[in-house]
Amino acid sequence: MILEAKKCHNCQSEQIVRNGHNSCGQQRYKCKNCGVTRVLDSVQKSKQIDLEQVFQTYKERNSIRSTGRIFGVSPATIQKWLKKSPIFSQL
Numbered sequence: 001m002i003l004e005a006k007k008c009h010n011c012q013s014e015q016i017v018r019n020g021h022n023s024c025g026q027q028r029y030k031c032k033n034c035g036v037t038r039v040l041d042s043v044q045k046s047k048q049i050d051l052e053q054v055f056q057t058y059k060e061r062n063s064i065r066s067t068g069r070i071f072g073v074s075p076a077t078i079q080k081w082l083k084k085s086p087i088f089s090q091l
């Protein structure tokens, strides 16, 4: 059995203990040094989406819904990105 050393993301201490699971069933860890609890190896996959491409697609008269379908994210996510973007103030 190979044990890989896990380190606290906050203080880089190796004194961490398992501390239950989160709502997704992932192992949570607690740092004995600083007391922070978190999932250390999150399996959440972030999609690599070029936001400029999203904005361009939206500017070409596509709806928020269709832009979401094109990039495989929800319309709410597209709306969130558009609100953060500088082009939103121009629309």
Ligand SMILES: [Zn+2]
Binding pocket: 008, 009, 010, 011, 012, 013, 031, 032, 033, 034, 035, 036
């Ligand atoms: Zn720590």
